[in-house]
Amino acid sequence: MTNFLSLADVTDLDALIQAGRDAKANPFADQQLGKNKTIGLIFFNSSLRTRLSTQKAAQNLGLNVMTMNVGQDSWGLEMEEGVLMNGDKAEHVREAAAVIGRYCDIIGIRAFAELKDRDKDYKEQVMHQFAKYAKVPIVNLESATRHPLQSLADCITIEEAKTTARPKVVLTWLPHFKPLPQAVANSFCEWMNARANSGDVDFVVTHPEGYELAPEFVGNARVIYNQDEAFEGADFIYGKNWSSYTQYGQVLTQDPSWAVTMDDIRRSNNGKFMHCLPVRRNLKVSDEVLDSPQSLVIEQAANREWSAQAVLKEIIKNS
């Protein structure tokens, strides 16, 4: 693994999941690996879990960490090529990425979708420009269309909690009043489809009409528009809101019946509830679910440390 931008950068998913579980069992086993190496964490957007878990994972590996909030600690970066830079962006990514790449051995980048221009978001310009110009490995800390560190943590969590060899995993859309990116849902589909292909899960997606995800992400997953039907026999219910991909960035419905409650859990196969956090209580999922033993959301967030550690270890070893 050189970059970690998406699942395509992973050569052995089983081994990577196992590396995460090994890190969890023995966090400081590779403490010498990162000695005299530095990771830069560059945030174009806010972050809590990703900020802290990636920093923690890096420290477990003995890496130095430098964190920067773009536009707050520094200034806006121009991503387009060939432009006359007479606007509000003071520096081009060609320089910024190349320079940060001289100070850092690995760079983590968070840059969300703007939800204005689908083609632009789905081109993943920020990640690709950094990967092109930095000349050091780039780690995706959530991009416009993907959140692979989350997906890896999700895989680890399912492996830990599953009680059957091939659990049924259902990704369900949840209601929200704000337009949110598709990144977490896209990534989850991408990784679950891979797990389904290797026979490790049975994967179903459910959402209202109009919330179809991009075909390259939904792949061969079974899409069921009736949430109750989708939840039947589910071992894991993975909740997430996203705005429409087809009517890009729009909120088409806020139908509260799509929120997950204990009725949904009872309808499933004693299903565990997962969500990447932050989650708005009682809007997307009830207090009762989150505070029940069915909820895996804290363990899932805790596993972000181990997914980051597995990825960073793999990158350091290959560099």
Added chain:
Amino acid sequence: MTNFLSLADVTDLDALIQAGRDAKANPFADQQLGKNKTIGLIFFNSSLRTRLSTQKAAQNLGLNVMTMNVGQDSWGLEMEEGVLMNGDKAEHVREAAAVIGRYCDIIGIRAFAELKDRDKDYKEQVMHQFAKYAKVPIVNLESATRHPLQSLADCITIEEAKTTARPKVVLTWLPHFKPLPQAVANSFCEWMNARANSGDVDFVVTHPEGYELAPEFVGNARVIYNQDEAFEGADFIYGKNWSSYTQYGQVLTQDPSWAVTMDDIRRSNNGKFMHCLPVRRNLKVSDEVLDSPQSLVIEQAANREWSAQAVLKEIIKNS
């Protein structure tokens, strides 16, 4: 000591003060204690001394430090239970605290009073919610009603500078045009009352009418409304502004005669001036006092490093 939320968490105050003085004499004696442990410093409000001194103390003990400004690095946190989260708070403290508690071995929290609703502020919701949900020790980096790391630094400073076994310590209100929390004054009363009970100080409070502190903090301290009278024989003059507790959050007077000048020092027993900083010069206290040998404000701020180190050491040893 598990949490350090207030004086109530301290089992042996004399020992804790001594631990601070020991850390000052030998900062790196316990450098192995924090190895492979991490403290998260979470700021809901601005900070200079607390930010730097706590970080420094943690590093002296070999701890890793992760700092986060809530609302700037991340997003607003909902503190109320059972609400429908359809407002501007994207995450509930139940999740945030639990997750940060999985990445950190100790969490420091700064969350000031809002000075709008006295009952709400005095419930200390942020501290209590973090203490409830984080499952790791919580350190108060100044809360709505208390600033115990400051009070411990104040105790250390008085111990260092006292020239008599039982010095007279006077807390005086100072004028200010902005409404400020009662936290520092409350805490100082709480800790000085304990020192008075053990015979280590004689403690007096002076302020204009209407600035009475909460009874649970002022305790048995002598309150004298005449500042000149209060300062007679004072070995330590501890200045601080606070807004009214009884007419909650209001500025009732800005009477400049309450500012501390050299006349006040002369009226005292060659009294030393203390203030927790930041201090507005010539509004609350004259340049002449701050720049004289009577001022202990820099030493007092320097002692914040040692108060934090004493507390963190105690917490690590007990965990």
Added chain:
Amino acid sequence: MTNFLSLADVTDLDALIQAGRDAKANPFADQQLGKNKTIGLIFFNSSLRTRLSTQKAAQNLGLNVMTMNVGQDSWGLEMEEGVLMNGDKAEHVREAAAVIGRYCDIIGIRAFAELKDRDKDYKEQVMHQFAKYAKVPIVNLESATRHPLQSLADCITIEEAKTTARPKVVLTWLPHFKPLPQAVANSFCEWMNARANSGDVDFVVTHPEGYELAPEFVGNARVIYNQDEAFEGADFIYGKNWSSYTQYGQVLTQDPSWAVTMDDIRRSNNGKFMHCLPVRRNLKVSDEVLDSPQSLVIEQAANREWSAQAVLKEIIKNS
């Protein structure tokens, strides 16, 4: 070297340049030097390269690093003496500097010119107040009138890239729509004049009428108002925009013919292009120049790590 505020603090410039090159060749040779020491990096203004390169250099030397954005992490600082502090500045530099100096062994400060009052900017109040009150070494991370860590990196870069014993170095003004400080240009003049005096470079300055730099900085440098003429035979073209010093802080022209293009490079002696970054592409210099082998801007930025490391090493050794 105690402080590093300007070239005047450097006793042996050749040795300092060599120390930077040595650090580049062997970054971790002095890793024990900074053990149990802490540098505080205090930013009154945004920063990318300075923030990351200084932090990196400090870590290479084994220093602990604490970073603070004034006004964002903390609050505004009053720099004037003797004032009644009833405005928006909550703390005086006398206290802030003294206190930070108790937590840190070295303090780095960034504080740009405000470009409103020339006398005020050129007094370098922030640097001098910190140097006066902190009682620990101060490092200039770009002040109102100077950027010496940049100038040292520039010297290192020229030494590395020069192909003749005494290269011709031309500082050229570049067009920009915003008023920018003179700091980088001032410092570059100061350092290049020293290099010219020791016979190491031939130094020329070119800019439109009205953009004359302060006499104390431009010194004996040859000033040529015709850019084409200035570029003849140039080995290094060092571009930078600055606002007028004589009509202080004003933008007198945005004449695009002053931007550097390949025509300018061809006019020179196969000249290398240098710029301190950030640089606005196609406004100040063409894509073609920046993306050509003539550009040294990335190497120059990379050398910021080694200039900072040389300075910090010298300060630690002398403290």
